Amino acid sequence: MRRGDRYERELVRMLWNAGFAAVRVPASGAMSFPLPDVIAGNGKRYLAMEVKMRSALPLYITTTELEALIEFSKLFGAEPFVAIRIPKSDWRFVHPEELKRTRRGYKVDDDVYLRGLDFDELVRGITQKRLFE
Amino acid sequence: MRRGDRYERELVRMLWNAGFAAVRVPASGAMSFPLPDVIAGNGKRYLAMEVKMRSALPLYITTTELEALIEFSKLFGAEPFVAIRIPKSDWRFVHPEELKRTRRGYKVDDDVYLRGLDFDELVRGITQKRLFE
Numbered sequence: 001m002r003r004g005d006r007y008e009r010e011l012v013r014m015l016w017n018a019g020f021a022a023v024r025v026p027a028s029g030a031m032s033f034p035l036p037d038v039i040a041g042n043g044k045r046y047l048a049m050e051v052k053m054r055s056a057l058p059l060y061i062t063t064t065e066l067e068a069l070i071e072f073s074k075l076f077g078a079e080p081f082v083a084i085r086i087p088k089s090d091w092r093f094v095h096p097e098e099l100k101r102t103r104r105g106y107k108v109d110d111d112v113y114l115r116g117l118d119f120d121e122l123v124r125g126i127t128q129k130r131l132f133e
Numbered sequence: 134m135r136r137g138d139r140y141e142r143e144l145v146r147m148l149w150n151a152g153f154a155a156v157r158v159p160a161s162g163a164m165s166f167p168l169p170d171v172i173a174g175n176g177k178r179y180l181a182m183e184v185k186m187r188s189a190l191p192l193y194i195t196t197t198e199l200e201a202l203i204e205f206s207k208l209f210g211a212e213p214f215v216a217i218r219i220p221k222s223d224w225r226f227v228h229p230e231e232l233k234r235t236r237r238g239y240k241v242d243d244d245v246y247l248r249g250l251d252f253d254e255l256v257r258g259i260t261q262k263r264l265f266e
Binding site for chain 1: 145149152153154155156157158159166167168172173174175176177179205207208209210211
């Protein structure tokens, strides 16, 4: 099992425990639809997530990946998030518009990471920034 | 590729072509969450489907499968459907409450199949029965 798989499963389990029905999405292969890694819903809110596991920041996201996440989310009707997992740290969830632009795509640096939502904030639907970070 | 996979892919492609973002859901394996085979959304409606491909009717569905579909759909916030594909026939989509009870589960016979929605009716959100079948 790829290490990324393990973290996707961890996230799916956390979402079920928090009252969301959640699924991992397999790569579409030859079909090449714009797909996220995880989809979740609780009857009120729908989430689409691109999951990124990295050993350290900054973490880079290609324009193609980000556009696929946004395109899927708009069509499906879901809030898009980049779900970030750094070993020995908690999950953080970043809206696409919070990412920093690079020459070739986007990145999550310490600043973006710290301003991301933690899991409780994600599932409680808190979208404002925390005051003391 | 299993034959069932091919039909799931066909259905996913038809849903994208009809303006829904749609995904195939892999079996959860050891995690054993109640999962459908296909999820779709178009920003207004969300669909969760158990896909059944059979060479002929009647087609049987276990209580466990049907309860998983209903449980997932309630929690996620989706309309549940059993998506039925008989070779050389079109897809039909049946609400769980339309299924006939058997001693061990549920079944789709000719009567249930013919009263199911066709694909256009499904994506247009038609839920009433057609008059002339």
